Amino acid sequence: MIQGRTWVFENRPYIAASSAVGGPFEANGPLAEDFDFLHGDLWLGQDSFEKAEKMLLEQACKKAVDKAGMKADDIQFFLSGDLMNQVISSSFAARTLAVPYLGLFGACSTSMESLALGALIVSSGFGDKVLVGTASHNAAVEKQFRYPTEYGGQKPQTAQWTVTGAGAAVLTSKKTKDEIYVAAATVGRVVDMGISDPFNMGAAMAPAAVDTIESHFRDLGLSEDEYDLILTGDLGKIGHRIAGDLLVKHGLKLPEEKFGDCGLMIYDEQQPVQAGGSGCACSACVTYGHVLNRMKNGELRKVLIVATGALLSPISYQQKETIPCIAHAVAIEKGGDPKK
Amino acid sequence: MIQGRTWVFENRPYIAASSAVGGPFEANGPLAEDFDFLHGDLWLGQDSFEKAEKMLLEQACKKAVDKAGMKADDIQFFLSGDLMNQVISSSFAARTLAVPYLGLFGACSTSMESLALGALIVSSGFGDKVLVGTASHNAAVEKQFRYPTEYGGQKPQTAQWTVTGAGAAVLTSKKTKDEIYVAAATVGRVVDMGISDPFNMGAAMAPAAVDTIESHFRDLGLSEDEYDLILTGDLGKIGHRIAGDLLVKHGLKLPEEKFGDCGLMIYDEQQPVQAGGSGCACSACVTYGHVLNRMKNGELRKVLIVATGALLSPISYQQKETIPCIAHAVAIEKGGDPKK
Numbered sequence: 001m002i003q004g005r006t007w008v009f010e011n012r013p014y015i016a017a018s019s020a021v022g023g024p025f026e027a028n029g030p031l032a033e034d035f036d037f038l039h040g041d042l043w044l045g046q047d048s049f050e051k052a053e054k055m056l057l058e059q060a061c062k063k064a065v066d067k068a069g070m071k072a073d074d075i076q077f078f079l080s081g082d083l084m085n086q087v088i089s090s091s092f093a094a095r096t097l098a099v100p101y102l103g104l105f106g107a108c109s110t111s112m113e114s115l116a117l118g119a120l121i122v123s124s125g126f127g128d129k130v131l132v133g134t135a136s137h138n139a140a141v142e143k144q145f146r147y148p149t150e151y152g153g154q155k156p157q158t159a160q161w162t163v164t165g166a167g168a169a170v171l172t173s174k175k176t177k178d179e180i181y182v183a184a185a186t187v188g189r190v191v192d193m194g195i196s197d198p199f200n201m202g203a204a205m206a207p208a209a210v211d212t213i214e215s216h217f218r219d220l221g222l223s224e225d226e227y228d229l230i231l232t233g234d235l236g237k238i239g240h241r242i243a244g245d246l247l248v249k250h251g252l253k254l255p256e257e258k259f260g261d262c263g264l265m266i267y268d269e270q271q272p273v274q275a276g277g278s279g280c281a282c283s284a285c286v287t288y289g290h291v292l293n294r295m296k297n298g299e300l301r302k303v304l305i306v307a308t309g310a311l312l313s314p315i316s317y318q319q320k321e322t323i324p325c326i327a328h329a330v331a332i333e334k335g336g337d338p339k340k
Numbered sequence: 341m342i343q344g345r346t347w348v349f350e351n352r353p354y355i356a357a358s359s360a361v362g363g364p365f366e367a368n369g370p371l372a373e374d375f376d377f378l379h380g381d382l383w384l385g386q387d388s389f390e391k392a393e394k395m396l397l398e399q400a401c402k403k404a405v406d407k408a409g410m411k412a413d414d415i416q417f418f419l420s421g422d423l424m425n426q427v428i429s430s431s432f433a434a435r436t437l438a439v440p441y442l443g444l445f446g447a448c449s450t451s452m453e454s455l456a457l458g459a460l461i462v463s464s465g466f467g468d469k470v471l472v473g474t475a476s477h478n479a480a481v482e483k484q485f486r487y488p489t490e491y492g493g494q495k496p497q498t499a500q501w502t503v504t505g506a507g508a509a510v511l512t513s514k515k516t517k518d519e520i521y522v523a524a525a526t527v528g529r530v531v532d533m534g535i536s537d538p539f540n541m542g543a544a545m546a547p548a549a550v551d552t553i554e555s556h557f558r559d560l561g562l563s564e565d566e567y568d569l570i571l572t573g574d575l576g577k578i579g580h581r582i583a584g585d586l587l588v589k590h591g592l593k594l595p596e597e598k599f600g601d602c603g604l605m606i607y608d609e610q611q612p613v614q615a616g617g618s619g620c621a622c623s624a625c626v627t628y629g630h631v632l633n634r635m636k637n638g639e640l641r642k643v644l645i646v647a648t649g650a651l652l653s654p655i656s657y658q659q660k661e662t663i664p665c666i667a668h669a670v671a672i673e674k675g676g677d678p679k680k
Binding site: 002005083084085086088098099100105117124127187188189192311312313319324326 | 444
């Protein structure tokens with residue numbers, strides 16, 4: 001069923017299992033215990049950072065499939081994307097998995113773009129075992145979008161730190177023990193408020209997050225305290241504050257204690273990550289690790305993840321373009337007895 | 341309904357309208373009359389080739405929406421991708437369109453990846469007016485993947501010529517006058533036979549096309565003469581011949597006169613395009629222009645488009661990786677009285 005631009009999944013796509021893999025910075029963060037694997041070395045034994053990113057994704061996929069009690073062969077479709085040029089991490093992981101593959105690109109919103117489309121495929125009966133995932137790697141992304149990290153370039157306090165990690169989830173139509181399912185998804189549209197500074201992407205992305213959150217609440221006629229938790233993807237300190245202010249201006253007062261940002265949760269205040277975490281893996285790891293763990297143990301029952309993406313490229317920036325941004329929101333809920 | 345890895349669309353997603361936009365090379369090709377617009381200048385009045393590519397896509401989208409008798413506001417979802425790093429042509433066109441957007445990446449297979457997913461959304465009732473499209477630009481792609489065209493680098497005869505153009509289609513659940521609809525779609529998996537030469541992508545992609553064609557026929561239990569026309573996307577002279585040979589080896593003898601390649605149709609033998617056309621726009625323009633025109637006038641009733649994509653990046657090539665390839669197949673059919 002569709003309401004506005006929100007898909008409501010009446011046939012529930014269940015999250016059979018999920019996984020989160022991280023790197024050394026993530027291992028020192030407050031959510032370390034929610035990861036399935038943590039790597040002490042950025043190289044993962046590979047001879048390039050790009051290959052290390054691919055390996056993160058492959059590990060996350062393999063772990064999610066294992067935890068779901070399946071084999072790679074059982075997976076009917078793999079939906080994935082990343083920040084690399086021509087999404088090579090996803091394509092090369094798809095080569096390893098050797099299952100039907102749909103490549104996506106939504107920058108850091110890819111985590112929820114893939115979950116939304118995967119849920120749609122399962123809910124509509126066009127697939128029963130669907131794997132979704134995404135990855136990012138700090139050094140690979142810095143090299144591609146800015147400068148190789150070996151240069152030691154300095155950054156302003158508005159800049160964010162790309163998460164090294166990967167997250168994946170297996171969706172199925174079969175009810176699972178935990179009864180955690182994708183209830184709805186709101187597809188974002190591109191919002192561009194004229195910001196062109198790639199060292200301030202949180203501010204650029206905030207209006208896109210607000211646009212999608214507003215649509216989601218309006219489309220479904222929800223009250224402001226509908227969710228136990230609403231997380232933006234990677235707005236960071238500056239962007240998240242802007243989003244909060246904009247939402248109030250637009251008349252939507254989300255309870256402050258229930259409105260967070262994955263980019264602010266994944267690292268400690270003490271870690272040198274400037275305005276917070278970012279990258280495809282940021283919302284993927286926090287959602288597929290920490291959030292789903294809290295849902296499993298009954299702490300959270302209704303969660304809205306609003307993954308934000310800055311759809312720029314180094315070329316668009318060099319050609320003086322502003323930054324088009326997008327946010328896709330996915331509502332994840334837990335069925336069963338709320339007292340358990 | 342799903343059979344193997346093929347989606348069968350029982351609720352028909354109709355192609356309400358489609359469009360094809362081309363550049364100067366395409367204007368000199370044999371299919372020139374099937375384009376809605378042809379540009380004599382590669383720049384399209386823009387100050388970069390990347391912006392010209394975006395404009396091609398915007399024109400194709402606008403034209404398809406106009407021909408469908410709709411306005412941009414009517415479109416519920418826009419699905420698009422391209423070859424540019426971070427698919428900027430699609431993201432920036434989505435900014436102009438200002439409608440909910442799902443970015444895709446399947447290299448040159450994006451034409452059919454977007455059509456397949458758009459058809460799934462319409463068929464399953466999660467959207468009623470969906471726009472799908474893709475674009476490529478010869479000079480933008482050469483600059484990004486190889487060298488700027490101004491360098492005048494020479495290429496081997498196995499190389500292909502990226503089409504400058506864009507194609508778009510509007511899908512809807514409402515039966516149209518022409519009754520042309522998407523009947524089924526087979527999602528490709530990544531096939532990599534170890535070829536690493538980016539000047540011979542037809543040969544690299546051929547096994548992926550064969551894998552998808554075989555799956556399509558097997559999944560649906562079709563006979564070899566089921567279709568009036570089967571077109572691969574952009575295998576070119578060498579790849580198409582390899583695909584034909586491989587299919588015979590695998591026991592699938594498609595009638596020769598019914599098995600073609602968009603990359604061999606879009607240009608004349610006399611044009612200096614080496615092994616033939618390629619690029620996201622190749623299969624998109626041939627399908628959304630020429631093929632649909634032939635379906636409208638009743639010449640063709642059942643067509644299978646097998647769009648092929650080489651999922652490499654300059655970095656993966658430089659790191660000595662081979663080329664992972666994929667092919668997505670979409671069956672387009674015409675309802676109504678076959679005698680008309």
